[in-house]
Amino acid sequence: MNRTIVKFTKETFDELKSLLLADRNEKHAFLLCNLAQSSHHTCNTVFLVDKIVIFDEKEISVSAVHVEIENDLVNGLFQQFVNGKHQALISCHSHPFEEGNVWFSGIDDANDQKLFEYFYTEITKHKPDAQMLTMVFGQKTIAARGYVKETKVFTSVDQIVVVGYPMKYITPVNKSHEDHTVDMKMYNRQILGFGEAGQKELSRLKVTLVGAGGTGSILAETLVRLGVKNLVIIDDDKLEDTNLNRWQGGKICHVGRYKVNILKDLLYPIAFDLKIKTFESTLFNEEVIDYIKDSDVVIGAVDSNKARYLLNRMALAYLIPYLDCSSGIVVEQGNIKELSARNVVVVPAATHCFNCEEVYFKKTEFAYDFVSESMKKEAQRRKYIQVEDISVKSPSVYPLNMLSVSTLSLEFMNLFWGYKDKMLENTYINCMTLENQGQKIAWEHQKPNSSCIDCQDRVALGDRAKVWELFFKEG
Structure with missing residues (x-):
């Protein structure tokens, strides 16, 4: 079973949430990640978040329902990624107005598809094994997804793990929850x-x-x-x-x-x-x-x-x-x-x-x-x-x-x-x-x-x- 997992240290996760949900305006950040890929039967791919890149709000346009970043800034980040050692990128933004289950909007779908297409067409010319995800943060929940270029279909991220005391396991809202039965009598x-x-x-x-x-x-x-x-x-x-x-x-x-x-x-x-x-x-x-x-x-x-x-x-x-x-x-x-x-x-x-x-x-x-x-x-x-x-x-x-x-x-x-x-x-x-x-x-x-x-x-x-x-x- 192939699974996609995102791992944060607690320190990085808390910092990212505080940046994205600092006020009622949408925010955007990129995460520079490394990968852990297993070759045995599970074939899991784990995105290990290493660094947060966030743009100065003076350089971008933000509102309560929209965030727009100049192409030059995004291209500069992609160039930094190509020249660096990191193996994967995650594009994150917030819907700070969402108190319940957060979802990708129609505008998010269009923007993410363009971003994924560019990444898997242009960036992988320089880094063939590079991978990318997108995430959206609400006040209480997170949605996360990948993309299959050949079929132009979004795919679900299975789990988000926050490594700390205690460990925290988050199932993205756009992923169907796998319920595990427990032997109630034994335990x-x-x-x-x-x-x-x-x-x-x-x-x-x-x-x-x-x-x-x-x-x-x-x-x-x-x-x-x-x-x-x-x-x-x-x-x-x-x-x-x-x-x-x-x-x-x-x-x-x-x-x-x-x-x-x-x-x-x-x-x-x-x-x-x-x-x-x-x-x-x-x-x-x-x-x-x-x-x-x-x-x-x-x-x-x-x-x-x-x-x-x-x-x-x-x-x-x-x-x-x-x-x-x-x-x-x-x-x-x-x-x-x-x-x-x-x-x-x-x-x-x-x-x-x-x-x-x-x-x-x-x-x-x-x-x-x-x-x-x-x-x-x-x-x-x-x-x-x-x-x-x-x-x-x-x-x-x-x-x-x-x-x-x-x-x-x-x-x-x-x-x-x-x-x-x-x-x-x-x-x-x-x-x-x-x-x-x-x-x-x-x-x-x-x-x-x-x-x-x-x-x-x-x-x-x-x-x-x-x-x-x-x-x-x-x-």
């Missing part, structure tokens, strides 16, 4: 708390889980029991007997099978209408990357900083929330010094990312995951880096994994159900540490760092980011 107790609309929204999400180990196996079952119906699970490991103490649902008879396939067998009997896609693969696989960029949310249960950084870059480039779940036990001289369950929530343009000020790990440790084994040994020999032997397995227990998953699940629920603006005012959670026989809970909430190159220069780049080229091979 009755959740619906009592969070409402039927929220439960339906959860059933529409495509969630990708990277990692099917001790933490990932608990997460997979938790997501299905919450009501996620479309789940992608990625892991190349097989279950070992040493995993059984903490692997959710694992039995002796499962040892030797791929973890993702065991999970699929365990999850299908839990709920109706599940769609589970599994990859017996590492994260560093082009087909896997293609599925990830088509996700509504990505959850990481990985033990590699290289994998975390790839997911971080994917989240920023494709405007996908990324939630990371981990736990650890530090033992010194036979005594437990620290128990920790760490969760990180990366919401593009709204929170810290993994690369901001070494909040989550030191860059020396992070860089260690990107070099070959021989380089690692040489760096350790020369004392350039001090790291533990990664061949030695770290301690792990089921209750600590459960603690980490439970806390992250609350963050996940809030991100899509929005029962608080910011869950406990945090994006980084160190749930529990044990130091000197005492316990502490640390909460941190951080905005993107102005000096972080990822947060400042790599948001909403889409396929232009070519993230997969940086990580295509391990080592």
Whole structure:
């Protein structure tokens, strides 16, 4: 099923609405966008809004029912687009007088057809893969459409996504709403708390889980029991007997099978209408990357900083929330010094990312995951880096994994159900540490760092980011 989706960061969406609906006169803006196009069976096209271009009102003619822009201004913008790196344009205007469902007017139809014809006739000579949409904003609703040049027919945009706390999903008024049925009996107790609309929204999400180990196996079952119906699970490991103490649902008879396939067998009997896609693969696989960029949310249960950084870059480039779940036990001289369950929530343009000020790990440790084994040994020999032997397995227990998953699940629920603006005012959670026989809970909430190159220069780049080229091979 081919779908067209428009994604905004909350900051950009709020800015655009404030510009277009500043008063009772019509306003016009262009959006410079990048694209995310998946090549698997869904063939979705996502417009990732990067920049807003709005003309000075002294240069255009506006009234309560009309806005007219000189051809020279539009041609100048098109030339800027042709010479730049962006891959798509969206032409937006407002009907500020419309309090109900907003629609394209007859004048809009005529103007948009001319605009689309010019774009797909002239602009695509210079950028053959460029695409365009138009949108109209009312006070409470939005209409959006594309165009098929060959048939001269307008097409519907399926969804508008605003990435923030909470996530916001808007169905354009000119698109027929796809109603999702929910098993009212199974989810009755959740619906009592969070409402039927929220439960339906959860059933529409495509969630990708990277990692099917001790933490990932608990997460997979938790997501299905919450009501996620479309789940992608990625892991190349097989279950070992040493995993059984903490692997959710694992039995002796499962040892030797791929973890993702065991999970699929365990999850299908839990709920109706599940769609589970599994990859017996590492994260560093082009087909896997293609599925990830088509996700509504990505959850990481990985033990590699290289994998975390790839997911971080994917989240920023494709405007996908990324939630990371981990736990650890530090033992010194036979005594437990620290128990920790760490969760990180990366919401593009709204929170810290993994690369901001070494909040989550030191860059020396992070860089260690990107070099070959021989380089690692040489760096350790020369004392350039001090790291533990990664061949030695770290301690792990089921209750600590459960603690980490439970806390992250609350963050996940809030991100899509929005029962608080910011869950406990945090994006980084160190749930529990044990130091000197005492316990502490640390909460941190951080905005993107102005000096972080990822947060400042790599948001909403889409396929232009070519993230997969940086990580295509391990080592």
